[in-house]
Structures are given as C-alpha cells and as structure tokens.
Amino acid sequence: MKEFLPEVETICNIHHFIxxxxxxxxxxxxxxxxxxxxxxxRSLDK
Structure with a gap:
C-alpha cells in the first residue's frame, strides 16, 4: 500500500490528450x- 498510493497520485497528475x-x-x-x-x-490499442 505504501507504494500503491504514491503511484496512483502520480498517475492522477498526468494529463495528456493522447x-x-x-x-x-x-x-x-x-x-x-x-x-x-x-x-x-474503441480499444486502447488503436
């Protein structure tokens, strides 16, 4: 859990149109x- 929450926080802060x-x-x-x-x-691979 110590590693999961900081990683999720990082993912939440990433914003890009693709x-x-x-x-x-x-x-x-x-x-x-x-x-x-x-x-x-759609699929994520397209």
Whole structure:
C-alpha cells in the first residue's frame, strides 16, 4: 500500500490528450483497482 498510493497520485497528475483519463481507484485489503474513462467503440490499442 505504501507504494500503491504514491503511484496512483502520480498517475492522477498526468494529463495528456493522447492518454486515457484516470478517474479513480479502489484499494481494499489486497484488491487494488484503477478506474479509467470509458472508450466508446474503441480499444486502447488503436
């Protein structure tokens, strides 16, 4: 958890027009989830 939260904070501070926007995160017990904006009809690899 010590490493996760600072990394999430860094990700939240990165803003660029070609990157998917980071919306939030969940960190409960051993579960850690990053939430990103929805890409309607598209894939992140395109």
């Amino acid at each position: 990157l998917v926007r980071h919306i939030g995160y969940c960190a409960e017990k051993s579960n850690k989830i990053l939430v990103y904006e929805y890409m309607c009809n």
